[in-house]
Amino acid sequence: MRTDQETAMLSAIVRHGGLSAAARHLGLSVSVVADRLAGLEKRLGVRLIARTTRRQSLTEAGKLYLAEMEPILAAINAVEARVRDLSSVPQGTLRISAPLPVGRRWIAPFVGQFATRYPDIRLQLLLEDRYVDIVGEGFDVAIRGGPAVESEFSGRYLFSTRRVVVASPDYVARHGAPTRPEDLAAHTCLVFNGGGHFHADWRFGRGEAEQMVRVSARLATTNSELPVVWAAAGLGLTQKSLWEVQPQLDDGRLVTVLDAFEPDPASFFAIHPVSRTQSRLLSLFVGELSAYLRENLPA
Numbered sequence: 001m002r003t004d005q006e007t008a009m010l011s012a013i014v015r016h017g018g019l020s021a022a023a024r025h026l027g028l029s030v031s032v033v034a035d036r037l038a039g040l041e042k043r044l045g046v047r048l049i050a051r052t053t054r055r056q057s058l059t060e061a062g063k064l065y066l067a068e069m070e071p072i073l074a075a076i077n078a079v080e081a082r083v084r085d086l087s088s089v090p091q092g093t094l095r096i097s098a099p100l101p102v103g104r105r106w107i108a109p110f111v112g113q114f115a116t117r118y119p120d121i122r123l124q125l126l127l128e129d130r131y132v133d134i135v136g137e138g139f140d141v142a143i144r145g146g147p148a149v150e151s152e153f154s155g156r157y158l159f160s161t162r163r164v165v166v167a168s169p170d171y172v173a174r175h176g177a178p179t180r181p182e183d184l185a186a187h188t189c190l191v192f193n194g195g196g197h198f199h200a201d202w203r204f205g206r207g208e209a210e211q212m213v214r215v216s217a218r219l220a221t222t223n224s225e226l227p228v229v230w231a232a233a234g235l236g237l238t239q240k241s242l243w244e245v246q247p248q249l250d251d252g253r254l255v256t257v258l259d260a261f262e263p264d265p266a267s268f269f270a271i272h273p274v275s276r277t278q279s280r281l282l283s284l285f286v287g288e289l290s291a292y293l294r295e296n297l298p299a
Contacts, residue, residue: 003069003073004073004076004077006036006040007065007066007069007070008026008138009022009036009037009040010037010048010062010065010066011066011070011136012025013033013037013056014049014056014057014058014062017056018056019033019034019037019056037049044061044065046059046061047059047061048061049062050062074273090118090120090280091120091121091281092120092121092122092281093122093124094121094122094123094124094140094282094285095123095124095126095138095140095141096124096125096126096139096140096141096142096143096285097125097126097127097128097141097143098127098143099127099128099143099224100127100223100224101224101244102143102145102268103125103127103143106292106293106296107143108125108127110288110289111125114288114289118284126139129192129194129223130194131144131194134272134273135273140272140279140282141272141285141286142270142271142272143268143269144268144269145268145269146266146269153271154271154272154274155270155271155272156269156270156286156290157267157268157269158267158268158270158290158293159267159268159293160265160266160267161241161243161266161268162241162242162262163239163240163242163262163263163265163266164240164242164259165178165237165238165256165257165258166228166231166240166245166248166249166256166257167231167234167237167238167255167257168231168232168233168234168255169255170234171188171231171236172255174234178237178258179258180258180261181204181211181213181261182213184213184215185215185216187236188217188218188219188236188237189215189216189217189218189236189238190217190219190226190227190231190235190236190237191215191219191221191227192220192221192222192223192226192238193220194222198216198217198218198220199214199215199220200214200215200220201214201215202215202239203264204258204261204263205261205263206262206263210263210264217236218236219235219236228240228244228245228248228254231245231248231254232248232253237257241266243297243298246298270289272286
């Protein structure tokens with residue numbers, strides 16, 4: 001078994017909390033993972049995993065092994081990617097992560113077109129409303145919203161989108177419209193929260209007037225699309241990107257409130273490990289994605 005595969009297996013055991021979960025993640029049987037771990041430990045002559053009835057965790061030797069090996073393998077993978085990029089025909093594999101609404105609306109159609117143009121490139125697209133562990137889960141690029149790119153990653157700006165608070169006309173007729181962000185405490189808020197909490201932080205105002213308001217919710221979800229459905233059903237207010245609610249605004253199912261306190265637009269980036277920065281394949285993908293979004297995003 002190759003050293004990089006052994007390292008990935010050991011990392012998966014720790015990250016997923018046990019051999020069974022790691023086996024499911026890697027698409028292997030538990031017995032195969034157990035045998036490979038035993039073989040690695042035998043070859044090194046040390047125990048890498050401290051086994052208990054409830055969870056497997058790294059021994060000191062295991063921590064040292066992963067800490068030393070992961071950066072080395074990341075560098076090797078980066079070199080191999082650059083060497084493969086010397087081919088005149090773009091080829092290789094890209095793993096991409098994107099949030100559900102953006103992914104369905106724009107990333108998935110683009111990936112389909114990209115795959116058609118470059119038949120020697122394999123692409124895997126994960127659409128989930130969570131921040132993936134880009135390095136730990138082996139992604140080449142993640143599409144993320146945020147004020148900036150984390151310092152340990154490289155990123156390319158893709159687009160910005162307005163953020164608005166919306167409710168149904170029926171809800172506004174029954175409960176009135178909030179006139180200040182502080183009024184949200186007296187309203188039913190509908191929130192997306194990836195951590196499963198009954199609250200979310202909504203931004204309001206621009207520049208020096210910017211403020212963050214934590215709203216409590218009676219309805220919360222880990223699916224970013226559900227608050228729009230609930231708001232259109234008259235169940236409360238939610239803050240979303242304008243393009244996510246534009247169809248409902250156009251047909252009158254939703255109206256905006258708190259327009260005077262609209263925050264600065266939210267930005268989206270294509271984020272990738274620094275080790276992939278020189279990858280021709282990644283540059284090709286991100287460059288064409290950026291051009292596609294410029295052409296297809298609404299003004």
